[in-house]
Structures are given as C-alpha cells and as structure tokens.
Amino acid sequence: MSPLCAVPDKNAEAFFQDLLEINYKMYGSWMCKKENWIYVLSLREADGLDQSEVDATLDRVAFYSTDYYSKLSFKYEGCGCQKLRLPIQVVVRLVFPPNSFKFPVGFT
Secondary structure, eight states: EEEEEOOSSHHHHHHHHHHHHHHHHOOOOEOOOOOOEEEEEEEETTTTHHHHHHHHHHHHHHHHHHHHHHHHHHHSTTSTTTTTTTTOOOOEEEEEOOOOOOTTTTOO
C-alpha cells in the first residue's frame, strides 16, 4: 500500500470518476480512499507466495503510485503530497489463512 495523494477540495466528482476509470486499467492493484487520502494497494493471501510475486507486486504498486501521482497532481489542484511532505512508501500486507501462521519461538 502506498499513499498516492490527498482528495482535492475542488472537482472532487471528476477526480473520483478518474479514479474509477484508472482502477479499471490497473493490473493486480487498485486505488482506495481512506479518510482524505487515496492509496494504491495490492492484497493477496500469503499461501504459495514466492519472491518473484513479492517483487512484482512491490514494483507494480511503486510504479502506479509514482505514475498516477504525477498525472493526478498535475490535473487536480490540492491533490499533491508536497504540502505535507509525506514520503512515498510501500507497505506490504500479507494475508495468511486463519491459524496458519505462527511466530517463531522467541519472536517478540
């Protein structure tokens, strides 16, 4: 999950319409809204996950975040992150089947 941009104060309806159309084009990722922020994320169960899938997912989320940040912040005033100086970061969330993951002994 990577923060993309803030929801703009102006033209919010057009902004959300653009997000819906962008989501249709995205592969293995999507955009979501939490509070007043838009994020790019990908979610997958960890069962059977290999390193190449992790790498591809991180690359994809980072690419979409960078690409669409540039496009949306250019098109919509107030959409950019620069005012808040938020670092662009990628957070990986793996979903394990219930009761399938156990922390190693001594892990705190």
